[in-house]
């Protein structure tokens with residue numbers, strides 16, 4: 335079993351944080367290249383051409399960061415990072431999806447439509463060129479602002495994003511906040527609850543793997 339990785343990239347980081355919190359050791363295969371592309375042999379092996387990807391010993395390839403987390407969660411339920419009972423699992427999934435769609439994807443939209451290395455790579459995993467759309471930058475900044483404010487409100491009443499314990503919703507939110515920083519977008523000064531949470535989760539060992 336091994337995980338194909340691009341260590342600096344935000345989506346693999348969601349999984350790094352999860353595995354570090356769980357204490358599950360894995361073998362990583364780095365497929366990111368200095369020119370910020372994925373190795374050609376990997377794109378050929380795995381036509382979805384994205385990371386992270388878990389390859390099981392029987393050759394099964396499992397992509398999507400949260401699907402990989404789910405695989406490990408079933409095998410190693412403790413400590414629970416994807417919820418405990420029916421209600422809690424639903425709440426964790428709800429906030430994780432919001433963090434991904436409103437934070438990670440907004441940060442990705444801004445970065446990919448700005449950075450020159452991604453001028454023809456507006457979307458990840460496409461074999462065909464996807465030209466950047468500069469007009470999407472303003473929309474992405476507005477998306478990030480809504481993301482920050484929504485999560486600030488949630489964290490006013492909760493220690494962690496999905497309640498009283500650290501979960502995958504925190505991992506994805508942290509990756510979204512840090513991905514936005516790649517484009518010099520940071521937590522607004524009037525979001526103290528998000529800032530409090532950010533400092534706490536950034537200090538966890540899992541945030542530094």
Ligand SMILES: N[C@@H](CCC(=O)N[C@@H](CS)C(=O)NCC(=O)O)C(=O)O
Pocket residue numbers: 340343344345346371372383384385386397398399400455457458459460
């Ligand atoms: N929905 C996927 C997104 C994966 C993704 O976008 N990964 C990026 C790295 S952060 C990637 O593989 N990019 C390849 C590329 O830019 O060509 C997941 O949750 O794992």
